[in-house]
Amino acid sequence: MESNSKRQRISYSVKSNRQIKYQGGVSSRRLNILKGVIVREKEDRISNLPCKVLCHILSFLPTKHAVATSVLSTKWKNIWALVPILDFEDSLLLHEENLINKPVEDLRVSFSSFVDRVLILHNAPRLHWFRLKCAQNYESSHVNAWIYQALRRHVQKLHLCVPTVYGDLFRTESLVYLKLGTNFVLNVPASVLLPSLKTLHLKSIEFSDDASTHKLISSCPVLEQLFIEECGMKNIRCFNISAHALKCLAMECAILDNEYATEFCGYKIVIDAPKLEYLRLYGYVAEGYHFKNLKSLIEAQVHVDLSTRRIEQRDRAYYGQKVLELIKGIHNVKVLHLTGDSMEALMLSGSNLPTLHNVSHLEINVNKLVGCMFLPDLLKSVPNIRALDIGEFLSKFLSNRIRIVPNVALALREFLWNRIKSVINIRALDFGEGLGSKWGVAEYKGSISTISHNIFKKAIVQEAKDRVYHREKEEKDGINRLPYKVLCHILSFLPTKYAVGTSILSTTWKNLWSSVPNLDFDDELLLHGRRPGSKSTQDLRVSFSSFVDRVLKLHNAPRIHRFHLKCGQDYEPSQVNAWICSAVWGKVQELDLCFPMRNSKYSLYCGLFTSASLVYLKLGTKFVLNVPASVFLRSLRTLHLNSIEFSDDDSTHKLFSSCPVLEELSIVKCGMKRIRCFKISAPILKRLTIECAIEDEYSTEFCEYKIIIDTPALEYFRLYDFVAEGYDLKNLKSLTEAQLHVELSTPKLEQKGYAYYGQRQLELMKGICNVKILHLTGDYMEVLKLSDCNLPTLHNVSHLKLSVNKHAGWQFLPDLLKSLPNLLALFLPMGLVHERGGDCQWDQPEWVPRCLLSCLKKILIWQFQGQKGEYKLVKYLLQNASVLSVFSIKSHNNLTIEEELKISKKLLLLPRGSKTCQVVFS
Structure with missing residues (x-):
C-alpha cells in the first residue's frame, strides 16, 4: 500500500525550457522513460522537409560532406545521390591532419575511388553544376573520365581546376558556364562548338597560340561574359576577341611589384564586340589596341602600368600612343575609370585626347604624382561630364597647387564648392594647420586655390558617415515603407498561420493579415510530430478548429482570391461545411479542399455548387462526391478531382455539364466502383486528364465502365487507365495532342481475351483520328498486336x-x-x-x-x-x-x-x- 501511495504521488510537468520536475521518489528506469516522452516530442524536424528542399540544402555543401549525411538515417541514405550539384576537391581529403597518418599517394588513391563511386551511384537526371579541383597530380585518363561523366549528364555549369581537360568538353551543347584553371597549356581541338555557353572564365592557364585562342572564343555564339585572369600570353602575338553577343569582358594580367619585371604585354589586343557594355583592362601597356564596333559600351575600367624595362627599350611617347589608341577605341563610353599609370601614359604621348562626348561619370586614381598634371587636359576632353570622383588623387592635386586651365577652373571650383555646401549638418569646417581657424559653411569666402586638402577630406568623411547612418536606418525597417497592397501581396504567399503571426511585429502589421485575399489552412502545421489518437492530438485539433473560426471571423478582405483547406485529421462535417460556406460567401475565386470524411453520407456545402465567382476548384481526398440536385458553376474554368469516390453516373455527368465555361478537367485516382457510363460533355473544354491508380496486372480494381466524351474544343487528352469496357469519343475535331497509357488486367484477359480488348482500343484510336501529336505507353502496342485488328489511318499525326x-x-x-x-x-x-x-x-x-x-x-x-x-x-x-x-x-x-x-x-x-x-x- 505504501508503494502504491508513493506511486500515486509521483507527478511531472513539462516547463517551457523542456525540463522535467519530479515530485516524490522515482527510480532511474522510470526517469529514463519519462525523459523519453520529451525526446520523442523533439523529432528531427529537418528530416520531415520535402526531398527537394533537402537536396537544395545539400547542394550548398561539398560532395564529401553531402555524402556523409547518408549515415544520419534511412531517409538520408540516398538523398545526396539526387543533388544536382557535385563539388569535388582533393584538398578536403589531403588535409594536413591526414598527411600525418597516411602518405599522399594513399590519400590520392582514396580521392580517386571516392569520385568514381559517387559518379556511379549518383542518379540525378541531369547535373546543374560540376566542380573539380585537384591540387595533386592524377592520371589524365582518370580526370578525363570524370569530366566525361559530367558531360554525359548534360552539365550546365562546369568549374575545372585540373592539369588537363577532356577534348569533348569543347563540343558540349548543354554547357552554360565554364571556368578553367590552373597552370596548364590550353590546347584547343580542331572541332569546337559551345552553342549554349554564356560565361567563360579562364584563370592562370597558358594559351598555346593566336589561332586556337581566337577559335575558342568565336565558337561560342551566345557568349555574354568573358573573364581572362592572370593567363600566360608568352605564345600570343595578337589576342583576337570576336564575339557578337558579348556584353562583359575583363582581361586582368599579373602586374608584379617590380617595375623592372620582364613579364610584360608583348602582344596586340583586337576586340570586335558590337554588344559589349562593360570592359575592364588591367595589365601592362600592350603593343597595340584595335577596338572596333564598340557602339554599345557603357562602362570601361582602364588600368595600365608602364614597365621601366620596356620604356628603356622604346621611348615614352611610343607607349603613350598605344594608350591613346585604347582611349580612341572606347570613345562611346559613358562611365570611365582611369587607374594605374593611365594618366601618365596619356601625358607622355604628346598628343591631344579625342573628345569623349558621351562620358558623364569619370573616376581617377593614379599611381604617381606626374599623372596629376594631365587632369586639365583630360577634363577638356569630357565636355559633358556630370560627376567626377578623384578620390586620393585630390590630395595630390591640391597640395601640389598646380595651375588650372581657365576654362576648366570654373567647372572644378563649382564642383568642389557644391560638394562642401551639400554637407548641411556640419557646422564648422577645419581648414587645416596652415590657416589655423574654423569657419562655418555660410561664412566661407576663400578661393578654391587656397583650400587645403584636409578640409575637403573631413567634409566628405562626415557626409559619408551621415549617409551610411541614414541608409542603415532605412534598410533596417525598409519593408515597412512598402505600400499596403505590396505587403498584403507578400503575405499572400505564406500559410495563414504564419501570416497571422506577423501581427506582433509592429502596429503597422497588427491587422495587415486580415486584408490578405488568400487563406491557406493546413492542420499539419499545427499537428506536426504528434501521434494520431493521443490526447495532445485531440487538443491540437480543437485548437486548429478555433483558429480557423477566429480567422474567418476577423478576416475583412472584400473578396477571397484563394482558399486552401487541408486537413489530415477527421473534423465534424458541419464544421467543415461552415468553413466552406464562409469562403463561398466571401466570393472565393480559387478553392482547394483536401480532407478525409469517413461518413459516407457526407455532402459538401450545397452553395458551393452554385457559386457564381468560382473559377478554380480542386476537391480531394477520400470522400464520396454527392452532387446536389441544383448545380450551376457559370464561371468555373478549371476542375481537379483527386482521390474521391463518384456516387453514380447521372450526378457525375450533371456536374460536368453544369460548367458552361469549363476549360480544364483533371480526374486523378478517383473511385469508379459505382460508375457504369462515365460521360463528359463540355462544349469549350480544352484539356482533359483521366488518370486511375494502376497497381499491378493482377489487380481486381479495373475499368468496368464505358467512357463517353463529347468535347468539340478539346486540344489535349491524357488517359492513364486499364482498358475500359468501351470508348465513344465523338466530335474531337480540335484535338492536337493525346497521351494514351492502357494496362491489361490478367483477370480480365482470362474472361474475355485479347481480341475483345483490341476492339476497345480500336474504338479509342478511331475517336482521336484528328490528333497531331500522339503518345502511346504501357501495354498499348501489345494490345493492338495481339488483337489482330487493322488500325484506322491517322492522316494528321x-x-x-x-x-x-x-x-x-x-x-x-x-x-x-x-x-x-x-x-x-x-x-x-x-x-x-x-x-x-x-x-x-x-x-x-x-x-x-x-x-x-x-x-x-x-x-x-x-x-x-x-x-x-x-x-x-x-x-x-x-x-x-x-x-x-x-x-x-x-x-x-x-x-x-x-x-x-x-x-x-x-x-x-x-x-x-x-x-x-x-x-x-x-
Missing part, C-alpha cells in the same frame, strides 16, 4: 512517342507506322529493351511503311543497350528511311565508355537509306 512496357509490342511497329502516312518524327524515350531485362523482339518485315519512304525526318531512341534485337530494329529504320535527316541515339546510363565506343562504331557502319542523314550517338 506528325509526331509519335512510344514507351512500351513489354518486348512483344515492337512486332506491331510497322503496322502502326503504316497507319501514320504523314509522320515526321518518331521518339522512343524508354528505349527498345524492357527494364526487367531481355532483348527487343524484332523480326524484319518484308514491306516498308509509306512514312519511312516519304516523310519521316527525325528519329530519337534513348536507353540504347547494344543488344542484337536493338541493332536489327535500328538497321531496319535507318536503311529504309529515305528522307531521314537526324537519327539520334542516347546510350543507357549503365554502359561503360568502352561499350559506348563499341556501339558507336557499329552504328556508324549500318547502311543508310538517306544520303543526308546524320547519326548522332551520345
